[in-house]
Amino acid sequence: MKKKLLIIILVSLFAMLVIPKVDALGVTPGRTTLDYKQGLEQEVAFSVLNNEHKNMQVLLMVQGDLNDSVTLFENMVEFLPSEESKHFKYKVKLPDRIAKDPGLHTAEIVVLEIPKASDEGTYVGATVAVVSQLHIYVPCPGKCIDADLNVLDAEQNSTATLIVPVTNRGKLGIGEARAVIDIYTKLNEKVETLETDYAAIGAGKRTELSAKWQINVPPGGYLAKVTVFYDEESKSFEKQFAIGSQILSIESILVNNFQLGQIAKLQILVENKYNEELKSVFANLLVYNYEEQVMADLKSATENIPALSKKELIAYWDTVGVEEGEYNGKLMVRYGQKSTDRNLILKVSEDSLDITGVGYAIRPQGREGISVTTILLVLVIILLVVNLAWFVFFRRFMGKKKQPKASGRVIKA
Amino acid sequence: MNKHIKIIMIQVIFLVLVFSILYFLYPRTNVEVEGNLVNFRSVNANVIIISESPDFSNPRYLDLAEGKNASINLKPGAYYWKAGNNLIQGWRRAFKIDSEVGMEIKKEENESELVNIGNVKINVTKSKEGTMIGYIILEPNQSEEIEDSGKYTGRQE
Numbered sequence: 001m002k003k004k005l006l007i008i009i010l011v012s013l014f015a016m017l018v019i020p021k022v023d024a025l026g027v028t029p030g031r032t033t034l035d036y037k038q039g040l041e042q043e044v045a046f047s048v049l050n051n052e053h054k055n056m057q058v059l060l061m062v063q064g065d066l067n068d069s070v071t072l073f074e075n076m077v078e079f080l081p082s083e084e085s086k087h088f089k090y091k092v093k094l095p096d097r098i099a100k101d102p103g104l105h106t107a108e109i110v111v112l113e114i115p116k117a118s119d120e121g122t123y124v125g126a127t128v129a130v131v132s133q134l135h136i137y138v139p140c141p142g143k144c145i146d147a148d149l150n151v152l153d154a155e156q157n158s159t160a161t162l163i164v165p166v167t168n169r170g171k172l173g174i175g176e177a178r179a180v181i182d183i184y185t186k187l188n189e190k191v192e193t194l195e196t197d198y199a200a201i202g203a204g205k206r207t208e209l210s211a212k213w214q215i216n217v218p219p220g221g222y223l224a225k226v227t228v229f230y231d232e233e234s235k236s237f238e239k240q241f242a243i244g245s246q247i248l249s250i251e252s253i254l255v256n257n258f259q260l261g262q263i264a265k266l267q268i269l270v271e272n273k274y275n276e277e278l279k280s281v282f283a284n285l286l287v288y289n290y291e292e293q294v295m296a297d298l299k300s301a302t303e304n305i306p307a308l309s310k311k312e313l314i315a316y317w318d319t320v321g322v323e324e325g326e327y328n329g330k331l332m333v334r335y336g337q338k339s340t341d342r343n344l345i346l347k348v349s350e351d352s353l354d355i356t357g358v359g360y361a362i363r364p365q366g367r368e369g370i371s372v373t374t375i376l377l378v379l380v381i382i383l384l385v386v387n388l389a390w391f392v393f394f395r396r397f398m399g400k401k402k403q404p405k406a407s408g409r410v411i412k413a
Numbered sequence: 414m415n416k417h418i419k420i421i422m423i424q425v426i427f428l429v430l431v432f433s434i435l436y437f438l439y440p441r442t443n444v445e446v447e448g449n450l451v452n453f454r455s456v457n458a459n460v461i462i463i464s465e466s467p468d469f470s471n472p473r474y475l476d477l478a479e480g481k482n483a484s485i486n487l488k489p490g491a492y493y494w495k496a497g498n499n500l501i502q503g504w505r506r507a508f509k510i511d512s513e514v515g516m517e518i519k520k521e522e523n524e525s526e527l528v529n530i531g532n533v534k535i536n537v538t539k540s541k542e543g544t545m546i547g548y549i550i551l552e553p554n555q556s557e558e559i560e561d562s563g564k565y566t567g568r569q570e
Contacts, residue, residue: 027514030514126564
């Protein structure tokens with residue numbers, strides 16, 4: 001009996017030493033953005049997340065230049081292991097003084113996990129705090145903007161889309177905004193200059209300017225120097241981005257007529273973006289169970305994919321014994337020694353298999369139909385024309401009918 | 414007078430007919446947001462148009478598969494969307510994906526690791542006795558070895 005107890009104590013001690021101790025804390029939303037309005041009073045909601053499902057004590061504090069304008073309803077909060085998150089609110093009452101100070105004003109709600117004291121009453125180790133920010137933009141009297149750069153599909157030998165989201169932070173509308181993007185290597189050599197399209201931006205509104213770039217430079221890190229011209233003014237900024245060298249892309253996965261317990265056929269559409277044929281390409285899909293162990297390892301037949309073309313790879317999944325639920329998966333399309341990977345979520349139900357993570361494709365505009373607004377507008381115009389025609393016809397018709405009566409009266413007189 | 418009533422009746426019938434056609438052809442779609450995953454479920458739409466701008470500049474087109482369901486992972490932010498089919502493009506609607514700032518410190522015997530467990534890039538400042546002594550930028554799921562002392566404050570970058 002004593003021996004067993006000793007073993008249990010030793011195992012527990014070993015576990016305490018070996019198993020890493022985790023301190024986790026979260027807050028959502030990470031940022032709340034409000035537009036300035038004079039005398040604005042508003043309650044803002046946020047949640048503190050107990051990611052580790054543990055007993056913890058949390059302190060809520062306010063800091064930042066608007067700290068006097070924010071009132072918390074609670075300052076000290078206790079969490080039980082059963083509580084995954086708790087919802088709170090704070091009240092913000094904007095002072096009039098900031099109206100004269102255009103630009104960004106902030107407050108921070110700091111969520112601090114109070115560390116547990118040691119036996120000697122001292123705090124040991126690192127502590128974690130997370131912040132939910134409040135951003136208030138006071139508009140400038142004239143025209144001013146915020147801008148950023150996002151680079152999509154930055155792969156060698158493909159067409160990248162460079163998007164410059166621009167927000168008009170001024171009180172006046174902008175008639176025309178456009179951007180010029182100069183791209184430099186790490187050695188400060190200019191490799192490309194791109195011009196975006198044009199757009200008007202209303203006061204307080206946001207738009208996206210975009211440009212396409214046929215990438216013919218080697219993969220690696222690049223610097224974009226962006227200048228946004230808006231009416232007679234301009235704003236410049238820089239942003240680093242990387243160009244990859246993906247040769248093969250996974251376009252979509254299609255599963256038709258799925259029935260749980262039967263063999264499912266997965267049609268994986270891949271595109272060869274390289275200007276040479278890729279030989280012996282195959283797809284390998286790993287499906288993980290809830291213990292993160294591989295429960296299915298599916299491989300398609302090998303195929304050769306001609307240059308710059310798409311091909312479907314077929315894999316089969318025997319779903320006998322698979323239960324309904326959500327599973328993590330990893331799809332690898334292998335070619336030579338290389339592989340294009342994508343993490344997936346597979347939602348299995350009795351008669352459907354939804355695979356997310358690759359289910360979307362960006363395609364050119366043109367198939368989405370006519371807008372309801374246009375239809376209603378056409379309808380209103382039709383009715384207007386009909387009624388106008390009816391009115392004109394009716395007046396003429398009545399006028400013709402009345403004429404003989406009038407001449408009759410003249411004869412009588 | 415009878416002619417007037419006839420014309421009004423024809424217009425009413427025409428309106429009822431047009432609205433009925435619109436009702437049946439309108440791309441009816443529901444959206445559900447679970448974390449960063451957005452699920453669209455539709456009866457008769459074949460494309461979802463998504464944009465971060467209300468004017469739909471640079472939209473993404475999400476093809477709805479045969480099952481009329483589609484999902485997409487999006488970064489936190491405000492999004493505008495409308496459903497379309499070959500005939501009609503629906504009204505503009507919006508959804509929001511909240512950012513989540515989350516951090517985890519894994520403490521082992523000799524080393525500690527700070528992990529970004531949220532869904533946004535964070536700027537983590539390290540302070541000791543009220544003085545800031547450094548900062549770390551972490552992308553979601555990225556980690557960095559840290560000293561097991563001081564206070565680490567994470568905020569959305």
